[in-house]
Amino acid sequence: MPIVTAAMLVIGDEILSGRIREKNAGHLAAVMTAIGIDLKEVRIVGDDENAIIEAVNALRVRYTYVFTSGGIGPTHDDITAPSIARAFGLPWDYDARAMEILGSHYKQRGIEFTEARKRMARMPEGAFHIDNPISRAPGFLIGNVHVMAGVPAIFQAMLDNVVPTLRTGRTLLSRTVHCPVGEGTIGEALSGIQDDYADVAIGSYPKYDAGKFWTEIVLRSSDESRLDAAEETVRAMVNELAG
Amino acid sequence: MPIVTAAMLVIGDEILSGRIREKNAGHLAAVMTAIGIDLKEVRIVGDDENAIIEAVNALRVRYTYVFTSGGIGPTHDDITAPSIARAFGLPWDYDARAMEILGSHYKQRGIEFTEARKRMARMPEGAFHIDNPISRAPGFLIGNVHVMAGVPAIFQAMLDNVVPTLRTGRTLLSRTVHCPVGEGTIGEALSGIQDDYADVAIGSYPKYDAGKFWTEIVLRSSDESRLDAAEETVRAMVNELAG
Structure with a gap:
């Protein structure tokens, strides 16, 4: 489409x-x-x-x-x-x-x-x-x-x-991954994942709550199976670096 | 000019x-x-x-x-x-x-x-x-x-x-109001004051010191009397909500 x-x-x-x-x-x-x-x-x-x-x-x-x-x-x-x-x-x-x-x-x-x-x-x-x-x-x-x-x-x-x-395009699906540390800790690894999943838009949003920095990572794609795979990869990375 | x-x-x-x-x-x-x-x-x-x-x-x-x-x-x-x-x-x-x-x-x-x-x-x-x-x-x-x-x-x-x-026609004056509580408590009231003082730029800076959240509120305008009035309104609001 x-x-x-x-x-x-x-x-x-x-x-x-x-x-x-x-x-x-x-x-x-x-x-x-x-x-x-x-x-x-x-x-x-x-x-x-x-x-x-x-x-x-x-x-x-x-x-x-x-x-x-x-x-x-x-x-x-x-x-x-x-x-x-x-x-x-x-x-x-x-x-x-x-x-x-x-x-x-x-x-x-x-x-x-x-x-x-x-x-x-x-x-x-x-x-x-x-x-x-x-x-x-x-x-x-x-x-x-x-x-x-x-x-x-x-x-x-x-x-x-x-x-x-409106003639709408593909339906964009999205997934959100909570990451308990700031962008600096995960930026490099996330960049690598983005390179592997060019068809999934990966955004990271710095958050600050109750004296702690954390990051919300949002993945968007119209392809559900690619989105699943990218989400799993991001979750594994977060667990490794911030778990 | x-x-x-x-x-x-x-x-x-x-x-x-x-x-x-x-x-x-x-x-x-x-x-x-x-x-x-x-x-x-x-x-x-x-x-x-x-x-x-x-x-x-x-x-x-x-x-x-x-x-x-x-x-x-x-x-x-x-x-x-x-x-x-x-x-x-x-x-x-x-x-x-x-x-x-x-x-x-x-x-x-x-x-x-x-x-x-x-x-x-x-x-x-x-x-x-x-x-x-x-x-x-x-x-x-x-x-x-x-x-x-x-x-x-x-x-x-x-x-x-x-x-x-910056090369400008007017000098920006500023006032700082210390607010002993976080932005969440005063955000709505501050937004209302901003609406009333469109010619005064009101910024709020979340601070965290010694285990306590507080907020620095900065007011900026080139018009001293409007700045005075806005500052007084903000101080009254802070005293009411955080005093």
Whole structure:
């Protein structure tokens, strides 16, 4: 099965200024891993049309899917939709169905459907909606680029709607081995095991708990028997060096 | 005054797989904002030589400073130092002074200075050290690229050493608050205070002395009155939760 890859583009001055902590990349990463898509790159850029265009064009030709977060709200600095349209060389417009969804949403609540709020209906021509069950304003899919909200609860809800539509790769299996000593003690041996198992990704994560250093070793592969063999080898090494 | 810009490159499969949440970009963003440097872009790539080379070369020609985090530990997947050397077209070697620092560090502790640990002394030819007061293995500066550790406490300590060397418009002031309990007790409250003081970078450093855990909380800002207010809030929180 071919490997399916993804990249994420986070858009927002508030992230780069440190005013807001970025929270969507970690969620997307975990979801992609769980469904066997290989997240290869994340970029964070500001609310700047040229920066958005350059990044989305660099990423969309290189990876199977691109996911963006941020910049699709009602304020003047929310410029993601027209910027994505320009990246594709497409015109954008106020999407008729999005106008309907938002219009009826605000009418029900007795809130004025202002020009600012209408900005949330902007989409490149030919875009497909990504449903937003929380605040209604939809995200959209154009080409292989999923344009989603920056607010974590909305980003996550949109992603839940997108996942079933994705062509996922092999299912990535993983195994975790607890190692009671630090990386320095096992690094060399682990490196040797990695050389023997090129088809198993071996990561080691330094941990510090209750005054003691230890290491979590994670093995990932789509091939269960290779994963079994690599896991057994790592466990034997840990027992020998740290047992 | 000319605009000084920066970019960050986060390196590590463990971030892209969702196994570890990225924590250094937000801290760097807050510190850059406080000292008047414009953080323009963040990229996250995996432990992949070509991806590191391409990203660092794209960023270093475009921005005044580049900061990297991750991939300078002792294991086989720590390939940042040689990759950065290749990006600059420079040879790398085991830095003599780094070898001395690490050798004496491990000797004092009766720990073997293994081949794996020696990997942490690798640097491009002509690099300058960035001191690591925590686990000793230095980061380095080559050209305009600051290569630093991924472990947040070490990243923050290295950044403290780098900040005074940067060409900036503003002076970063700092305050230290001693907290007699570990991070777990105060983490949530501290996070709330950070949300209220976006213009003050708040770092916490876990400490362990004579069988007791404690935390050093460091606040940084270029605005003295905001720093005063944030310090007072942190001291009140510490007295309440740990007094």
